[in-house]
Amino acid sequence: MIECSSALHSILYPNRAFTKPPIAKFSLSVRSQPLAGFPGWSLTTGMAFLGALFGCFIAVPIMLFAALGISRRNRVVTRHIERFIRWFLIACSCLAILTTIGIVMSVLFESIRFFRIIPIPDFLFGLEWSPQTAIREDQVGSSGAFGAVPLFAGTFLITVIAMVVAVPLGLMSAIYLSEYAGRRIRTIGKPLLEILAGIPTVVYGFFAALTVAPFIRNNLGFLGMDVSSESALAAGLVMGIMILPFVSSLSDDVINAVPQSIRDGSYGLGATHSETIRRIVLPAALPGIVGSILLAVSRAIGETMIVVMAAGLAANLTANPFESVTTVTVQIVTLLIGDQEFDSPKTLAAFALGLVLFIMTLVLNVIALRVVRKYKEQYE
Amino acid sequence: MSQVEIIQRGIRRRYVVEGMFRACGLSALICGVVFLAFLLITTFVKGYTALQQTYIGLDITPMEEDFDGAVTEETLRRADYGALIKRSLREAFPDVTRRKEKKTLYRLVSSGAQHELRQKLVQNPGLVGQTTTFWVLADDEVDMYMKGNVNVSIPEKKRRFKDHAIELTKRLVQQDRIQLRFNTPFFSRGDSREPEQAGIKGAAMGSLFAILVTMLLSFPVGIAAAIYLQEFAKTNRFTDFIEVNINNLAAVPSIIFGLLGLAIFINLFGLPRSIPLVGGMVLALMTLPTIIISSRAALAAVPPSIREAALGIGASPVQTVLHHVLPLAMPGMMTGAIIGLAQAMGETAPLLMIGMVAFIVDIPGSPLDPGTALPVQIYLWADSPERAFVERTSAAIIILLLFLSLVNGLIVVLRKKFEKRW
Numbered sequence: 001m002i003e004c005s006s007a008l009h010s011i012l013y014p015n016r017a018f019t020k021p022p023i024a025k026f027s028l029s030v031r032s033q034p035l036a037g038f039p040g041w042s043l044t045t046g047m048a049f050l051g052a053l054f055g056c057f058i059a060v061p062i063m064l065f066a067a068l069g070i071s072r073r074n075r076v077v078t079r080h081i082e083r084f085i086r087w088f089l090i091a092c093s094c095l096a097i098l099t100t101i102g103i104v105m106s107v108l109f110e111s112i113r114f115f116r117i118i119p120i121p122d123f124l125f126g127l128e129w130s131p132q133t134a135i136r137e138d139q140v141g142s143s144g145a146f147g148a149v150p151l152f153a154g155t156f157l158i159t160v161i162a163m164v165v166a167v168p169l170g171l172m173s174a175i176y177l178s179e180y181a182g183r184r185i186r187t188i189g190k191p192l193l194e195i196l197a198g199i200p201t202v203v204y205g206f207f208a209a210l211t212v213a214p215f216i217r218n219n220l221g222f223l224g225m226d227v228s229s230e231s232a233l234a235a236g237l238v239m240g241i242m243i244l245p246f247v248s249s250l251s252d253d254v255i256n257a258v259p260q261s262i263r264d265g266s267y268g269l270g271a272t273h274s275e276t277i278r279r280i281v282l283p284a285a286l287p288g289i290v291g292s293i294l295l296a297v298s299r300a301i302g303e304t305m306i307v308v309m310a311a312g313l314a315a316n317l318t319a320n321p322f323e324s325v326t327t328v329t330v331q332i333v334t335l336l337i338g339d340q341e342f343d344s345p346k347t348l349a350a351f352a353l354g355l356v357l358f359i360m361t362l363v364l365n366v367i368a369l370r371v372v373r374k375y376k377e378q379y380e
Numbered sequence: 381m382s383q384v385e386i387i388q389r390g391i392r393r394r395y396v397v398e399g400m401f402r403a404c405g406l407s408a409l410i411c412g413v414v415f416l417a418f419l420l421i422t423t424f425v426k427g428y429t430a431l432q433q434t435y436i437g438l439d440i441t442p443m444e445e446d447f448d449g450a451v452t453e454e455t456l457r458r459a460d461y462g463a464l465i466k467r468s469l470r471e472a473f474p475d476v477t478r479r480k481e482k483k484t485l486y487r488l489v490s491s492g493a494q495h496e497l498r499q500k501l502v503q504n505p506g507l508v509g510q511t512t513t514f515w516v517l518a519d520d521e522v523d524m525y526m527k528g529n530v531n532v533s534i535p536e537k538k539r540r541f542k543d544h545a546i547e548l549t550k551r552l553v554q555q556d557r558i559q560l561r562f563n564t565p566f567f568s569r570g571d572s573r574e575p576e577q578a579g580i581k582g583a584a585m586g587s588l589f590a591i592l593v594t595m596l597l598s599f600p601v602g603i604a605a606a607i608y609l610q611e612f613a614k615t616n617r618f619t620d621f622i623e624v625n626i627n628n629l630a631a632v633p634s635i636i637f638g639l640l641g642l643a644i645f646i647n648l649f650g651l652p653r654s655i656p657l658v659g660g661m662v663l664a665l666m667t668l669p670t671i672i673i674s675s676r677a678a679l680a681a682v683p684p685s686i687r688e689a690a691l692g693i694g695a696s697p698v699q700t701v702l703h704h705v706l707p708l709a710m711p712g713m714m715t716g717a718i719i720g721l722a723q724a725m726g727e728t729a730p731l732l733m734i735g736m737v738a739f740i741v742d743i744p745g746s747p748l749d750p751g752t753a754l755p756v757q758i759y760l761w762a763d764s765p766e767r768a769f770v771e772r773t774s775a776a777i778i779i780l781l782l783f784l785s786l787v788n789g790l791i792v793v794l795r796k797k798f799e800k801r802w
Contacts, residue, residue: 061600068702082698089608092601096626096672099665103636106643169408176405185409192413198784199419200726202755203777206762207419210770241415248412272394274401295631302633304729305755309762329635333732336642354639358632365631369624 060088107358110351117345118146123352125149129315129326131335131346146349148356150315154325158236158307159300161321165240166300167293170247177248178255179277190252197245205309208238213310220322228324230312236321239306243296250292254285254372257379288375294368298361304329328353420781427774433563433576434518434526436489436552438468441511442501456502461494465516472555473548484545488552490517492577515559520575520768522549526558529767540767566775570743571757575768578761580776582743586656586736586751587725593660593747594667594724599717601664602671606713609672610679611701630669637666638733646734653735654750662730667720674716678709711798715791722787726780728755754780 067081115123126147173193177186213234217227227233258281266276282289312324313334335350442464447455469485470476476485493516500514501507521541524530526549530541552558569579605626613619641662645651651658682705690700731737736752737760744751752760754776761773 061604078696082696085698086608086612089604089612092604093608093613093622093672095601096605096622096629096668099629099640099668100625102644103632103640106640107636110643169411172405172408173412176402176409180402180405181409189409189413192416193409196412196416198722198726198788200728200755200780200784202726202728202758202762203419203423203781206758206773206777207423209762211422241412244412272398274398275394277401298631299633302635304633304635304732305759308729308732309759329633329729332635332639333729336639336733337737351639351643354636358636361631361633361636362628365628369627369631 064088103358107351107355110348111355114345114348114352117348118352122146123148123349127317129331131331131349146345148328148353150317151326151328151331151353152356153317153319154232154311154315155301155327155329157232157319157321157325158239158311158327159297161233161236162239162243162300163293163297165237166243166247166296169240170244170296171251171289173244174248174251174255175277178252179273179281190249193245193248196241197249199242201242201303201305202309204238204242205305205307208234208306208310212238216322227322228312230310230324231322232311232325233321235307235310238310239300239303242303242306243300246299247292247296250295250372251285251289254288254292254375255281257288257376258284259379285375287371287378291368291371291375294364294371298364298368301364302329302357302361304333308333328357332357423774423777423781426770427776427778429527429529430566430771430775431563432527432560433565434523435515435559435561436518436522437513437515437557437559438465438472438489439511440464440468440497440514442508444508447508451505451508453502456505457498459498459501461497461501464497465489465493472557473551476548481544484542485548488519488522488545488548490519490576491574492572493517515561517565517576518558520766521545522558523576524767524771525549526560527771529771566772570741571739571752571760572741573739575764575766575772578769578772580754580757580772580779582740583752583754583757583776584779585744586659587753587755589656589744589747589751590660590663590731590753591721591725593657594663595717595721597661597664598667598671598720602668602717602720603675603713605668606672606675606679607701607706610676611705612697626669626672630673633729634666634727635729635733637662638730640665641730641734652748652750654738654740654752655748656736656744656751656753657747658734659731659736659753660747662734663724663727666727666730667724670720670723671713671717674719675709675713678712678716679705681712682708708800711794715794718787718791718794722784722791725787726755726784728753728759731756732759754783 064081064085068078068085123146126145127149128145128147129150130145173189177189181189209230213229213231216231216234216237217229220227262280262284263276266280271279307327307330311330312326313330314324315326315331316323318325332350332353335346335353442459444451446464447459466486469489470482473485476482496516497514518526521530522545525541525546530539530546532546536543549558565577566579568581569577570582572578609619609622613622641658645658645661646653686704686708687700690704691697695703731753736756738750738752739760740750740752742749758773758776758780761769761776
């Protein structure tokens with residue numbers, strides 16, 4: 001027996017602390033719901049698929065290497081086996097393409113089904129988001145509206161807060177580490193920042209929800225401001241710290257790529273160290289820095305655990321960082337956790353949001369990668 | 381003012397700006413480090429108490445009547461051990477007579493205590509008829525009180541742990557019936573709704589199986605793809621496309637991989653939900669780009685002279701790569717793979733999508749049993765309202781971080797040992 005709704009429940013009703021959530025049970029069905037149009041797929045197919053998968057990627061190379069060892073004397077056989085090995089290598093690299101296709105297909109098909117129920121303009125430009133199916137008549141947030149603008153706004157707000165933290169801190173520490181710091185500080189400081197990147201996001205989420213959010217609430221509450229316990233500020237701040245090492249290590253690379261001769265020229269004209277950095281190095285490195293910031297933004301948009309744990313669930317259309325907002329990723333998680341039917345717009349909406357998220361991050365990544373690549377070529 | 385003075389003043393100003401700029405950089409670095417320290421310290425302070433657990437010592441005298449008059453294996457299993465515990469509690473506190481007070485008294489002991497007691501008696505039926513002191517798990521509220529996590533100063537109405545329970549606990553302490561012992565249940569049990577009975581072994585095993593599957597899939601495939609792209613592929617549109625694809629996949633949010641797993645593995649192929657196998661496959665797809673990119677870097681670091689030498693004495697291109705380039709690039713590839721695995725180990729979001737968030741008490745024994753993973757367990761516990769789960773969550777985080785630092789330590793060692801400069 002599996003009981004799955006407690007997490008969802010406590011997200012949905014955060015005010016009901018200390019009451020045990022009613023436990024909805026669903027038994028682990030051996031056959032999960034097949035996708036429409038593929039009624040024949042079942043566990044056996046799944047197992048067959050699995051066998052094929054493991055066979056392809058584990059057994060095949062072992063067999064090939066064994067054959068290669070045995071056939072060492074026979075040149076013709078060796079040549080044939082070598083050709084197989086090459087095809088195996090090509091197949092493996094095509095898996096990357098397959099993954100991309102898989103991602104696009106999986107979000108696209110379900111999204112199309114969603115857009116058949118909810119028109120695209122209603123989804124993209126609607127101002128109201130309340131996807132829960134009504135259990136009671138008067139339940140809040142259950143009118144079945146799928147306007148995603150509040151989610152985009154919430155994502156944007158939290159991303160902006162994160163970048164306000166991460167960009168200055170990351171950039172300044174990168175500048176300090178690459179331009180000023182001696183060897184000792186660099187060998188200590190750099191790995192320490194990298195540890196920040198290695199901490200799982202669920203840990204940041206726990207920290208944001210349990211330490212930072214109450215701290216902000218208690219301390220800014222004195223200023224006469226009404227701070228929500230799931231404020232966008234807490235999630236954004238912690239996300240900023242999470243992204244900091246990302247910004248700093250990328251900018252560090254970029255700054256190091258600026259040729260020393262340009263710096264020397266500036267010193268020769270009598271500029272101080274900081275003047276050289278601000279007027280010569282940074283402008284020269286700007287495209288690369290912008291690229292790394294774009295990559296960081298795409299990370300912030302796609303980050304899930306921090307916002308799931310520290311940001312709210314109610315879709316508020318607000319720019320006030322002390323209020324609670326919700327994001328695209330939070331909604332995907334809440335819509336898909338627990339039992340689900342694959343024909344309700346509620347579940348399909350998660351895939352539509354996934355599609356939007358995928359497109360947004362893809363565009364940012366493509367631009368950023370191109371900018372960084374061009375920049376690096378410039379100095380090579 | 382002379383020209384010289386103006387310049388000198390300007391220089392002074394410029395040096396002040398210089399100092400400020402430098403201080404800005406240093407403080408930004410310190411900011412990050414302080415935050416890291418703060419995060420680690422608060423987690424540790426909240427979590428280390430979970431190493432110990434409160435036990436209550438009860439003098440229990442199981443009589444033959446409790447087992448329907450005859451002590452057999454079956455009656456031993458069927459007996460009402462809750463009643464035994466209640467009786468012993470009543471004997472220890474004869475003055476507690478009112479119904480409500482009795483209820484408070486009974487609640488001091490964990491609801492799992494009767495199962496422990498059953499186990500002990502089934503193993504050792506000779507204990508029937510004599511009085512033995514059993515140490516049973518205390519309720520999480522008692523545990524929190526003993527660890528000083530109950531704020532006694534707030535009014536009773538707002539507190540879960542009432543005054544009467546506190547008084548009873550104090551008397552237990554006076555009678556020497558309360559002990560803090562090493563928290564074995566935390567390391568040997570699966571999840572539970574009761575904090576004092578909840579352990580991380582189930583989640584740890586789930587993580588282990590998922591990571592094993594990830595490793596088996598992503599490591600060979602990643603290395604093979606890297607070899608093809610770096611050693612054999614000619615630069616043309618197709619290989620360019622693969623490369624762009626891999627770079628983009630590395631930056632796709634992890635939750636999207638979860639959607640992929642849900643739609644393809646679970647819906648299309650009909651694999652069951654919540655099993656570490658599916659989790660491992662999703663994580664494998666997610667870590668693949670990381671492994672490919674770092675493996676390519678490792679291959680690129682092998683100097684071309686080695687390839688030329690091998691080709692020169694008549695090795696085929698495949699032999700050149702398999703016999704000469706690959707062994708030299710292996711340490712670098714290993715580090716890349718381990719980095720990918722460390723990333724997969726801490727990942728939560730895609731596992732939520734494929735149903736590894738279910739509440740599962742049993743410890744998974746294979747990748748096909750339903751299970752959760754360590755980070756998901758942290759997420760689940762973080763959501764629970766009980767105060768005692770905060771401690772457990774922090775402890776689980778400490779363990780996860782320990783694992784990760786172990787893995788990262790391995791990377792450092794590997795790098796140091798095999799690092800070669802050409």
